[in-house]
Each structure stands twice: as structure tokens, then as C-alpha cells.
Amino acid sequence: MWEKQVLLLPGPTPVPPRVLRAMGAPAINHRGPEFKELIAEITEGVKTIYRTASDVLVLTASGTGGMEAAVTNFLAPGDKALVVSIGAFGDRFKKICKTYGVEVEALDFPWGTAADPAAVAEKLKADTAGAIKAILVQHNETSTGVLNDIKAISEARGNHPALLIVDAISGLAAAELQTDEWNLDVVISGAQKAFMIPPGLAMISVNQRAWAVAEKVPNKRFYFDLLAAKESLASGQTPYTPAVSLMMGLREALRMMLAEGLPNITNRHYLYRDMVRAGVKALGLQFLADDSVASPAVTSVKTPGGYKPGDINKRMREKYNVVLAGGQGKLKDEIFRIGHLGFVQPVDLFAAFAALELVLRELELPVTPGAGVAALQRVLWERSGR
């Protein structure tokens, strides 16, 4: 197979050539002055993308490690957490809580829908004893392609003292997220998403309210001890050896992101979402999620004609070198997912839809060649102001 793939996953996302080159720099001492400069620049850049003045820590782990850090640093065994779940990653938060002895108050919504902020408000209102110590929720639910209204969920919290902990791993920079303005106490993100680097780093922001909690939670974490990470960062280091080459890649990616500008980045992702949805509609396929809650990072499409996701994705990959994602969890056999996250261009989407049309035809499903691509072109044409 040719090296050049059209990789349309909700992560890992394609890595820009200049980021690949940056990661190819020679090794440096992670206890030396060059690393100190590296981590300082990264930390500032990530804060800009987070829109926060709070602390941001970079962990050597993939996103799930960041989720675990959020649970073990801010919730003690026996504490109660309100876990708002709209898909597989919401359920992952529940599993992590249970593993570490945190009691889960589940607030589940059907997969393919967003969380209702009013239902969150109700749960918190009912908690007159203040037993709920944290609200755990996804910004973008990768498994369904649904974006939660985090601003409204934060407002729904009212005066309840629970920390608001947001998994923004696949959503940050693709969809709007304002850490400080929206009063988000802890926000988790991951490298292999809109940050455009290979997997292996998780970022986590912690505000003063959250630090005050972490200081009182009995220390049941070591590798993911955020207080230790904060202390090391003050001297330009990490407690344990960090993934230096990935951090070099992150520095380069952040330079690209800051040059493009955060509003441009998010606008680009909303454009991709609208292009993809226009194409899916033109091909007569069905969405899992409504337009009103649709993710700018990934689009879930119901598999047509009784086929399994693999029937489409395997042909896309083997015949056309276009890589799409299948379903996750209980949607495993129901949907395929088109990622449009990170280092993706409109031409990648044109290519993917042209291939998708041919695959549908091969599966003897009704399709007008070019109809999907034309729909994408129209959206781009209209948005680019002619």
C-alpha cells in the first residue's frame, strides 16, 4: 500500500510534514536548558488554545491517562461524581471512577444526542447535601459525533460547589471551548486530535478551585500526580522522563496553530462538518446525530442497506487508501465515522466522497456519481464568499 493515505479518523489525525521533521530532531537532555525552553513554550501555547490563564500540564500518556489523572487527583475514594454520558467516552469515565472507588451518579442520554443542561441542573439541585464533588462530561463525544453545550452545562451548575471536569480530548480547537470564561475547573485534551501530533501526550488544565481540592484528596496516584507535575514545571521539568520527541512535535504544531489563529481553526472545522453533512445528505445516507448537536470533529453515518461498517471501510481502505473509522461500543455494527479533525483540507474530503460514491455503487446501493462531491463543493463555494 502507498504511504500516502487519506486519513479521516477522529484521531490519530494526519501529522503535518513540518511536525514530522520537528520530531526528527536529535534527542536532548530532559533535565537541561533546551528542555526548559521547550516545555515553557509548549505550556504557553497550550494555554492560548485552552483560553486559560490557569496551569496546564503535559502528561506522557494518551488521552485516557489524562482522564484517569482527572479522576484520581480531584476525587477521593467514596466521593460521588455526576457522570454525564452521551457515548463510549462518557461510559469510560464511569469505569475509571468505579476502578478508583468513586461513586457514580449516572446521567445518561441516548447515544447520538447531546446532554440536556436542564437535567444536569436538576440533578445538582436535588443534591442538597452537596454529595456530588465533581461533574464529569465530554465536550465532544468521539464515539457518536455529538458536541455537548459545555457553556450551558457550566451555567446549569449554578452555585453547586462540584468541580466541572471536561474531557475535551477530541473537541478542543475543533469546537469552541473557553476554559476560563466558561468557568471550567479541569479540562483534558490529547495530542493526536486538533493538535495534529502523534498520540502519546495528554494535556490537562487545573484552576485554583481544582488545586485546592487536589491538595486535600488523599494521594492515590504516582505517575499521574498533578501536584508533582506542577512542582516540577516550576523548574522547567517533569517528574518523570517525558516524551521529548512528541513535545518537539507539539511545539511545531502549536506554532502552526497560533499562526493560523484559534477562530480560523474552529471555523475551518465547522466548515468541514457542514461540507461532510451536505455530502452525506446528497448520497441519501442517514446521520446518527441531528444537525443541531453535530460535531465539527467527526460525523457518524448510519451504515446503509444492511451492511456492516467494515464492508464500507475495508473497501475504502483497500481500493482507495481512504481510512475511515468504524463504530464504538454498542454502535460497533451500526455506524461508520468520517473524521475531519486536525490537519485535513477540503481536497481530502472531496477525495473521500468520490471514493465513497464508488464503494456505495460497488455495494449496489443507489448513488449518483459526483452527487456527494458536488454537495461538498457547493458548501465550500458558498462559504468562501465567491
Add this chain to the structure above:
Amino acid sequence: MWEKQVLLLPGPTPVPPRVLRAMGAPAINHRGPEFKELIAEITEGVKTIYRTASDVLVLTASGTGGMEAAVTNFLAPGDKALVVSIGAFGDRFKKICKTYGVEVEALDFPWGTAADPAAVAEKLKADTAGAIKAILVQHNETSTGVLNDIKAISEARGNHPALLIVDAISGLAAAELQTDEWNLDVVISGAQKAFMIPPGLAMISVNQRAWAVAEKVPNKRFYFDLLAAKESLASGQTPYTPAVSLMMGLREALRMMLAEGLPNITNRHYLYRDMVRAGVKALGLQFLADDSVASPAVTSVKTPGGYKPGDINKRMREKYNVVLAGGQGKLKDEIFRIGHLGFVQPVDLFAAFAALELVLRELELPVTPGAGVAALQRVLWERSGR
């Protein structure tokens, strides 16, 4: 500063150009067929280096994450562990145990010396109730440059049922280690050492005895759940997104290692150790560790003339672009360390000693220019059979 440094650390170690190029390959789907091939090849390669037929798992974390996985998967809260410590990393094992509620029976030896297998035997003999569930010990103690006799420690265990858990992060492939032959239940290693890739991956082997224990330990781990990793590996995946680019680098590095051959790799490290020690002696400097226990990965040298390690290392770095390590823990101000691990060649050591002689001269310490280098040359000359 020029990009090209002589990096002589006990990790991260220099990364070979072909490994850097391999890591620069485009992103792939970690749930796809290419990843399945990648993880299969890596797993087999790592097993060969470990000399084991047991399971080997690759974790997205640095070595400390592997150490934490060893504690949380094989020891339950309330269990007792015999922690054999000869330096900073032995002490790290104690901290991890305490964090996760494991009772520590400490067996400490002075920093700069090796563990006495007879003392291990005595501790185990005294444990007639079988309270000790695991022995935790370093293969190579990076902070002091001392190699433990793991084979003798394994033999000292006799019929005691405790698992033997070995941190071979900096020692594996530099010094001999035979996982199966020596009956080692769990062995941890790290990417940025003799495996020659950037930090961000930890490897861990688990034999049948250890799996039987893990199945009974209450599940107090999520990101580092080794049973979940084992289950995912059976279908060519990992439970959570892995550091794919580092794994591509590891594949390339393993190809280099298998081509060189394990005995040649370890012999090369013993040669470097002997060259470095000859040079240090010729310069009239003092070792922390005796020849009999000296590490083939890193050599600790007492800082001469009342200077601090930084006085030497800063000049080495700024004037000559040679990067050495300082001391760790209680040896912070006492020693500097010359790493000779991984992708290092004799010429790197010549260059470092020539620079070191000049730095000693600059510090007005007694030194005969060329004396250190000549000593290295003599060892190489004798070993290469003339």
C-alpha cells in the same frame, strides 16, 4: 548551539537517524491492519531482547509508568513487598508502593554498592508466614551506576513464593538479563535506553505465575491495567490509543538490535564501561562504585576539587556540546555521570574525554592533556584483538 550534540546520558540516549526517519512516517489507524502488524513485530522483537517466551506488553508511558503498573497489577493494598534499594530508583519503588497502600519491607544498601543476595535470602527466610508477596529490585541502578546480580537474587529467593519484579529500565540489553532462564516473573524496561528511541514507551514482561497473581489482585488500575492490555493484544490492539510514532521507531530500532545481535550489544556496553573507567582512572578521578559492580550503562564519577557537578557539566555542554548527567537524590551535589548507553560509539567517548580534560584544566585541576583519551584508546586497542 549546533544541533549535533555528544549526548552521554543514562537516557534519553541518542536516536539513530534511521529510527528518526521511521518515526516520521505518516500516521496510521491504531485500530487497523497496519498497526496489527506493527505491534506483532514489536512484541516478538522485545521478547527476543528480554529472552522470554512470556507475554510482553508495550505501554504508552515512560519507565515510571511501567514501575507503577508492576506495583498496582501484582500487589494489593495491604500486601507486603520487599523493596531492595541501592539508589534513587529503588527508593522510587518504595514511594509507589506507599502510594498504593502496599507495605514496604525495606532492604537498603549504601548508594554506590550492589544488593547482597545473601541479605535477600535472609529476609525471605525470616518471612516464615509468607507475608512478602513480591521482591522489587533494580537490574541497573541509574542513579549510582551499579549493576545488581539479578541471577543471584533470583536464586536467593529459593522456594519463597514471592514474585520477583525487576526494573531493568536502564539495564536491559546493556547488561545481561535472561528473563526466563533466571526465572524473573515481571521485568520492566523503557524505550529511551538501550532501545535507542525517544522516551514515551515502557515495556513489561509477565509470566504465568505473575498473571495468576494479577487475576486475583483487586482491580485498582485503569490506564495501566495489564490484563486489559493482554486482552487487546490478542486482537493486535491496545486498550487506549498508543504512541504509534514511537512504536514505529521501536520497530526500526529492534531491527537494528536484532541485526547486531544481543551478545554483541551487551559486549559493546561492557567495552564502553571499561573504556570510560580506564579514562576516569587515568585522569586521577574517583568512582562512586567499585569495578566489581560497575554498570555497563552509566559511570558515576565523584566531582573533584570541591566543585559541584554543574561546574563540570555546564562547561562540557556550553563549550564542547557534550552532555553529561548530574547526580540524583542525595548524590545531587556529589557526582557527575557519564552515560554510555544505546546508540553510542567509541569516537563519542574519545570526544567526551578530550573535552573533559580541557574542562578539568580550566578548573585548574591537575590533568595531563590526552591522558584520558589514551587510556580509552588502549582498552579499545586491546579488545579489538589488534
